Each structure stands twice: as structure tokens, then as C-alpha cells.
Amino acid sequence: MLLIKNGRVLDPVSKTDAAMDVLLDGERIKEVGPAGEIGAPAGAQVFDAKGLIVAPGFIDLHAHLREPGQESSETIETGTKAAARGGFTAVCCMPNTKPVNDNASVTRFILDRAKATGSVRVWPIGAASLGSKGEAISEIAGMKEAGIVAVSDDGKPIATAKLARQVMDYCRSLDLPVIEHSEDVSLAAGAVMREGVSSTRLGLRGMPAVTEAVCVARDVQLAELTGARLHVAHLSAKASLDQVRWAKSRGLRVTCEVTPHHFTLIDEDVTYDSRFKMNPPLAAREDRAALLEGLADGTVDAIATDHAPHEPALKEVEFDRAPFGILGFETALALALEQLVHSGKVSLMRMVELFTSGPARVLGIQRQIAAGQPADLTVFSADRAWTYSVDESPSKSRNSPFDRRKFKGGPVATIVAGCTSNRIGT
Amino acid sequence: MSYRFRDLLALEPLTADELGFLLDQSKPFQEIQKHPLKKLATLRGKTVALAFFENSTRTRISFNTAASRLGADSMNLQAEASSIKKGETLLDTAFNLNAMKPDCFVMRHSSSGAADYVARHLDIPVVNAGDGTHEHPSQGLLDALTIRDRLGTIENLNVTILGDILHSRVARSNIHLLGKFGCKFTLCGPSIWVPRELEKIAPGVPIRCVYKMEEALEGAHVIIMLRVQTERLNDPPLSANDYILLYQLNAERLKLANRDAIVLHPGPINRGIEITPDVADGPQSCVLEQVTNGVAVRMAILYLVIAGATESGTHPALEAKPKESANATD
Numbered sequence: 001m002l003l004i005k006n007g008r009v010l011d012p013v014s015k016t017d018a019a020m021d022v023l024l025d026g027e028r029i030k031e032v033g034p035a036g037e038i039g040a041p042a043g044a045q046v047f048d049a050k051g052l053i054v055a056p057g058f059i060d061l062h063a064h065l066r067e068p069g070q071e072s073s074e075t076i077e078t079g080t081k082a083a084a085r086g087g088f089t090a091v092c093c094m095p096n097t098k099p100v101n102d103n104a105s106v107t108r109f110i111l112d113r114a115k116a117t118g119s120v121r122v123w124p125i126g127a128a129s130l131g132s133k134g135e136a137i138s139e140i141a142g143m144k145e146a147g148i149v150a151v152s153d154d155g156k157p158i159a160t161a162k163l164a165r166q167v168m169d170y171c172r173s174l175d176l177p178v179i180e181h182s183e184d185v186s187l188a189a190g191a192v193m194r195e196g197v198s199s200t201r202l203g204l205r206g207m208p209a210v211t212e213a214v215c216v217a218r219d220v221q222l223a224e225l226t227g228a229r230l231h232v233a234h235l236s237a238k239a240s241l242d243q244v245r246w247a248k249s250r251g252l253r254v255t256c257e258v259t260p261h262h263f264t265l266i267d268e269d270v271t272y273d274s275r276f277k278m279n280p281p282l283a284a285r286e287d288r289a290a291l292l293e294g295l296a297d298g299t300v301d302a303i304a305t306d307h308a309p310h311e312p313a314l315k316e317v318e319f320d321r322a323p324f325g326i327l328g329f330e331t332a333l334a335l336a337l338e339q340l341v342h343s344g345k346v347s348l349m350r351m352v353e354l355f356t357s358g359p360a361r362v363l364g365i366q367r368q369i370a371a372g373q374p375a376d377l378t379v380f381s382a383d384r385a386w387t388y389s390v391d392e393s394p395s396k397s398r399n400s401p402f403d404r405r406k407f408k409g410g411p412v413a414t415i416v417a418g419c420t421s422n423r424i425g426t
Numbered sequence: 427m428s429y430r431f432r433d434l435l436a437l438e439p440l441t442a443d444e445l446g447f448l449l450d451q452s453k454p455f456q457e458i459q460k461h462p463l464k465k466l467a468t469l470r471g472k473t474v475a476l477a478f479f480e481n482s483t484r485t486r487i488s489f490n491t492a493a494s495r496l497g498a499d500s501m502n503l504q505a506e507a508s509s510i511k512k513g514e515t516l517l518d519t520a521f522n523l524n525a526m527k528p529d530c531f532v533m534r535h536s537s538s539g540a541a542d543y544v545a546r547h548l549d550i551p552v553v554n555a556g557d558g559t560h561e562h563p564s565q566g567l568l569d570a571l572t573i574r575d576r577l578g579t580i581e582n583l584n585v586t587i588l589g590d591i592l593h594s595r596v597a598r599s600n601i602h603l604l605g606k607f608g609c610k611f612t613l614c615g616p617s618i619w620v621p622r623e624l625e626k627i628a629p630g631v632p633i634r635c636v637y638k639m640e641e642a643l644e645g646a647h648v649i650i651m652l653r654v655q656t657e658r659l660n661d662p663p664l665s666a667n668d669y670i671l672l673y674q675l676n677a678e679r680l681k682l683a684n685r686d687a688i689v690l691h692p693g694p695i696n697r698g699i700e701i702t703p704d705v706a707d708g709p710q711s712c713v714l715e716q717v718t719n720g721v722a723v724r725m726a727i728l729y730l731v732i733a734g735a736t737e738s739g740t741h742p743a744l745e746a747k748p749k750e751s752a753n754a755t756d
Contacts, residue, residue, distance in 0.1 A: 196623060197623045197627060199623075200621060200623040200626075201438075201598075201627040201628075202539065202560060203538035203539075203559035203560030203561070203593075203595060203598065204539070204558075204559075204560075205559075271539075271542075272538070272539025272540075273543075313515075316515070316517060317515055317516065317517075318516055318535070318539065318540050318543060319537060319539045319543070320537045320538065320539075320558070321537065
């Protein structure tokens with residue numbers, strides 16, 4: 001048993017914000033009570049969380065763990081270690097592995113590897129189409145039985161409106177969310193950053209903001225047609241957010257996530273350093289402002305990292321030849337504190353929601369600090385000063401633009417199923 | 427004054443004074459081009475690596491000639507003969523060339539930012555001889571030198587650039603140099619090649635994008651033509667005939683410009699596409715002067731990045747003037 005005492009418990013579901021003790025018994029939360037009222041049972045470990053925040057376990061809806069197939073960039077073992085260091089108790093891993101997770105065997109392989117080597121829970125996302133090729137629907141029911149939590153052809157959108165409609169129809173009957181990497185691939189072809197003054201100045205090929213929005217518009221219409229649960233991944237543009245807002249106002253089951261890098265950086269920050277290359281690319285100043293507004297007003301449902309490790313050999317090339325993507329797990333919470341909370345734009349409670357009950361709702365599950373709930377907790381500090389050093393990361397890759405950034409606040413302990421998966425000195 | 431950077435990667439970060447200094451340093455080297463014996467000993471014993479990862483004829487030969495006239499040796503890498511096709515990364519190729527101990531690394535590459543990227547990893551001066559669609563600093567300098575020679579100044583001119591501006595590294599270097607001397611720019615071409623974002627790439631520099639040739643030429647002192655990359659015609663869709671109809675510089679249209687307007691072109695010229703032969707070869711054209719000035723500018727660049735940091739005093743072109751030149755007529 002583990003007693004976490006004197007922490008400031010923040011639970012968005014019950015709207016709790018108080019000094020509480022939480023007693024964990026194995027995989028479940030046994031008891032929650034006001035600070036000082038729960039005595040440590042004999043033999044229980046005690047964690048004094050005074051001055052720290054105790055939140056439900058963080059869920060990352062969007063990560064690439066690269067196993068199977070690209071183990072030189074990341075494995076389930078190294079990726080989940082990094083996730084634990086970032087405070088995440090569960091990560092949803094995208095299916096663009098080699099082979100693609102488009103059938104139950106691959107799903108089971110991922111879950112077996114997670115069980116054997118993982119530091120946090122791994123919730124696989126299955127491919128919407130076979131090989132994510134956008135031609136034929138994949139074995140979604142089989143994968144659901146094996147344990148997927150959503151489907152996506154992430155890395156690209158479901159290729160055609162016709163197939164997207166079929167997938168949405170089918171997933172509605174299976175009650176699975178369809179996660180879309182929204183991008184009009186013809187507009188994005190050859191582009192390496194957002195189109196604008198910065199891309200024009202740098203001489204880098206840009207994709208316009210509407211690259212994302214035209215695809216979101218298509219999918220929102222299909223979500224209305226099919227009644228499916230549509231989740232827009234790594235939303236980056238104001239125009240796309242407006243589409244989601246419109247869909248929500250119509251009562252459609254449409255949700256979206258935003259990454260820490262999109263609410264922190266903009267296209268003007270891009271240099272010829274490939275650590276600033278990701279897809280969707282860093283957006284314009286006004287897009288970032290719109291994302292911050294959406295994060296504050298509830299339009300955005302979750303913060304997701306899009307943790308995308310690429311080994312140095314792949315990323316250390318000319319900007320236009322480098323693959324898209326950056327690391328995300330270990331800086332997500334600190335960036336959220338910096339950009340959202342310390343800046344006064346978002347309350348601490350709302351930020352916790354974006355990491356916990358928000359993503360849980362997208363997946364159709366519940367996450368809160370209450371007796372009987374899974375013993376997954378994220379303990380963090382809102383003010384501890386620290387410096388992120390990517391060389392200390394358990395990840396196999398080093399592609400972070402936030403290396404050497406100084407932060408105020410970050411993860412302290414990650415508790416998964418009652419066990420401390422990662423603990424950083426207070 | 428001296429050149430304060432190790433490398434020459436772009437003209438954008440340089441001040442007007444620094445750009446003026448580079449142009450002034452080129453002046454004596456221009457004189458050298460007129461001498462019967464053109465070889466100096468200034469960089470004797472030094473080696474210039476010429477790494478051209480993208481095809482180039484005139485810029486490579488120009489840098490090679492510049493190095494040679496300064497007395498330096500050069501080592502040449504050409505895309506066709508390189509190990510790039512064998513899968514070696516740019517950085518590995520650069521490290522390998524650097525291991526042969528050159529004193530300067532001149533490179534051209536099809537990726538914007540490639541020279542910047544290599545410079546971050548090499549311990550010798552890197553000179554950008556054109557990176558993707560970003561900048562072509564030596565071209566920007568030689569254009570300015572040519573304009574100054576012909577018009578007597580590079581200040582407060584109306585400069586019109588015609589063609590595919592979006593994909594032009596020459597246009598960007600021209601804007602970042604001449605813009606610091608009060609020049610006003612009119613950019614003209616098909617709208618897909620002349621996006622409005624260009625008006626903001628150099629804060630403080632008046633830049634306007636127009637889509638009618640007649641509007642672009644009115645009052646121009648300098649007309650900079652860009653080569654229409656014929657491989658880019660049709661992608662984006664635009665027929666060559668339409669381009670000629672709307673944007674070809676011919677004698678009739680040239681009359682709309684200032685009476686003494688000069689015409690520049692970085693080459694190679696597509697005669698009959700962006701420019702008619704009578705204009706290309708006419709009295710207002712500076713095309714061949716540009717090529718001659720290219721050698722002088724590149725001599726100045728190589729001299730400054732290789733020797734400039736350690737030597738001062740008399741300009742090497744004056745100091746080491748070939749003796750025979752005293753009687754040379756030009």
C-alpha cells in the first residue's frame with residue numbers, strides 16, 4: 001500500500017482542490033480523505049507530498065513509440081520511461097510502426113512488449129486502413145478485441161472522404177473514436193513548414209494554414225453524417241479550431257487536442273535547425289493565440305505530445321530532408337505550466353483537466369481521484385526550478401527544440417497501478 | 427573596418443556599412459581583372475574547397491578563378507562525382523573534405539539553409555554559393571557592384587525584379603543588400619511566384635508586389651531579370667506562351683522604365699523566354715559585366731574570410747599588384 005499524504009489534490013471531475021491524503025492499495029485507490037485523516041496502515045509506504053500537487057494520472061493521446069520496426073529511434077521500454085519522467089501514466093501509441101498496427105497480432109505484440117518492458121500503461125491505436133494506405137479498411141473489430149482504444153492513419157489523414165466515411169460508420173458501431181491527422185496532402189506536398197512571411201524569408205517551402213482546416217471541414221461533415229466520434233489530432237490552426245467549435249456547437253461528437261510545441265512556438269521561431277520541423281508545422285502568431293484561447297475556453301479537449309522520436313542519424317540532415325517530429329513527453333507539463341498557468345491564461349485545475357479527464361473523455365473512460373478508481377496518479381510541482389537536458393532523457397532520440405530550457409514546475413512522481421514508476425527528487 | 431563574421435552565409439544579417447565595406451574591398455580586385463597578368467600571391471599556400479552539391483557552371487568557375495587569381499589552390503567536389511548518391515550525408519561529406527584541410531569551404535546546395543547547417547558543424551569559414559531558394563550572397567554583391575559602376579550609386583534606386591521571385595535566392599540577396607541603401611523594390615511576375623508575403627521579408631524595406639509588367643517597369647532605374655526555370659513552368663501550371671505574353675522583357679516594354687535604366691540577369695539566360703535577344707545584348711544590359719564583377723567580388727570574399735581576420739593594412743590587390751601592370755593599358 002502507498003499513502004500519499006498532505007498533497008494538494010486537484011481533481012477536475014469532482015472539482016476537488018484541497019489538501020488530501022490518498023491511500024492506494026495495489027491497482028486501485030482505496031481511500032481519499034482530508035489531509036491528516038488517513039493513518040498509514042502497517043507496512044504501507046508513505047509519500048509526503050506537502051507542497052506538491054496530486055492529480056489523476058496524465059494520459060497522452062498521441063505518441064510514437066516506434067516499436068515494432070524502428071527500434072533505433074525508440075522502443076516501448078525507452079519511450080515509456082520518458083513518458084513516466086514526463087508524468088504520464090498512460091500513452092496512446094500511434095499505429096505507424098513497421099509493420100503498421102493494422103491487425104490484432106501487432107496490437108497484441110505491442111501490448112505484450114508493454115507488459116514486459118513498459119513503465120506506464122500503453123494503449124495502442126489501430127490503423128484505420130490496411131497498412132494505413134487509405135485503400136481498404138483494417139481489421140478494426142479484431143484490434144478492438146485485442147485492446148486498441150481508437151483508430152487513426154496518423155502521419156496522414158484517411159486518404160479519401162469515402163473511406164473516412166466507412167471508417168467512421170464502422171467505428172460508430174464499435175464505439176471507437178476516429179483520430180484524424182488532418183491535412184490536405186496535395187496542399188502539403190513538398191512543404192516543410194507553415195507558409196507565411198517566415199517561410200518566404202527562409203526560402204523553405206510552406207503549406208498554407210488551410211491545409212489542415214480543409215481536412216477538418218471534411219471530417220466534421222462526415223462526423224455529422226455518421227454520428228461518429230471524431231478526434232482531431234495535433235490541431236494547429238485557428239481555422240481548424242473554428243471548425244471544431246462549430247461542430248461542438250451543433251452537438252457533434254467532435255474533440256481535439258493541441259500539442260505543447262504548438263501552444264509555445266510559432267513559425268517565426270523556425271531556423272534551419274531540424275528540431276523545429278514537425279507536422280503540422282509551427283503555426284502563425286495568431287494561430288497560437290487562438291489555440292491558447294481554445295485551451296482556456298474548453299474548445300480544446302486535451303493536451304497531447306505527439307512525441308515523435310527520430311534517431312540523430314535521421315534528423316541530422318538538411319532541413320528539407322529531415323523527418324517531421326520532435327520529442328514531447330518530458331517537457332509537456334513544464335511547457336503547459338509555463339505557457340498556460342504561470343502566464344495566467346488557464347487555471348491549474350483546467351490544465352490538469354487537459355492532461356487527465358479531458359483525454360479520458362475522448363477515449364470514453366473516466367479518470368478521477370476516488371475510491372475504486374485505478375491507482376494512477378501524477379504528482380508534480382508547480383514551482384520547482386529545473387533545466388531540461390535532452391542528454392539525460394531515457395529516450396533513444398534527441399530531437400527536442402527545448403533542450404537547455406529553464407522551467408518552473410514539472411513532474412515529481414508518476415504512479416502507475418499503485419507503483420511509483422518514476423520519481424524525480426523534490 | 428574589417429569583416430566581423432567567420433562565414434558568409436547570407437546578406438540579410440549584414441549592415442549597410444558592412445555591405446559597403448565588402449563592395450569597397452571588391453573595387454581593387456575589379457582592377458586586377460583588367461591586367462594582362464591577373465595572378466596574385468595573397469593566398470598562396472591556402473586551399474579553397476569548392477563543394478557544389480547542385481549543378482552550377484558559372485558560379486563554380488567564378489569561385490575557382492577567384493581562388494586561383496588569389497594564388498590559392500582549390501579542391502573541387504561536383505554533385506555528379508560525389509558520394510552523395512552512395513548515401514553519404516551532407517555533414518559526412520563536409521567532414522571528409524574538411525579533413526583534407528582546406529582553409530575555406532565554398533558550397534552550393536539545393537536545400538535552403540544547407541550552408542548555415544554545415545557552418546554550425548565546421549571549424550573553417552563557410553561561404554554560401556547559393557542555398558536552395560534562400561540566398562546567393564556573392565550574386566547579390568556582384569549585382570550591387572555592377573549597379574554602382576553603371577549608375578554611380580546604389581542608394582535610393584527603384585529596383586524592379588521580374589520572374590519567379592518565390593524560388594529565387596538571387597532576389598532575396600538583392601533585396602537584403604540594396605534594401606539597406608534605401609532602394610525601393612517592385613516585384614513582378616505570375617502571382618503564384620510573387621506572393622504578398624514577399625513584401626514583409628525585409629522589415630523597413632519598401633517592397634510591393636505587382637502583377638502587370640507595365641506597372642512594374644514604370645520609373646525603374648534597375649531591372650533585375652530572373653531566369654525562368656523552365657522545369658518550373660507547368661508546375662505550377664503556367665504555359666510558356668502565357669509567360670512570354672505577360673512578362674517577357676522586350677524593347678517596347680523596356681521603354682517604360684527610366685531612360686537610363688539598366689538590365690541585369692544572373693544567367694543563364696533563356697533567350698526568347700524571359701528576355702528578348704535585342705534587350706539581352708543591348709546597351710542597357712549589364713550581363714557580361716556582372717560575370718566579370720563576379721570574379722572580383724569572390725576574390726574579395728575569399729580574401730576576407732581566409733586572410734581578413736589576421737591581416738590588415740594595404741589592400742592585397744594594391745600591395746601585390748603585378749609589376750607588369752604598370753604599363754598595361756585597358
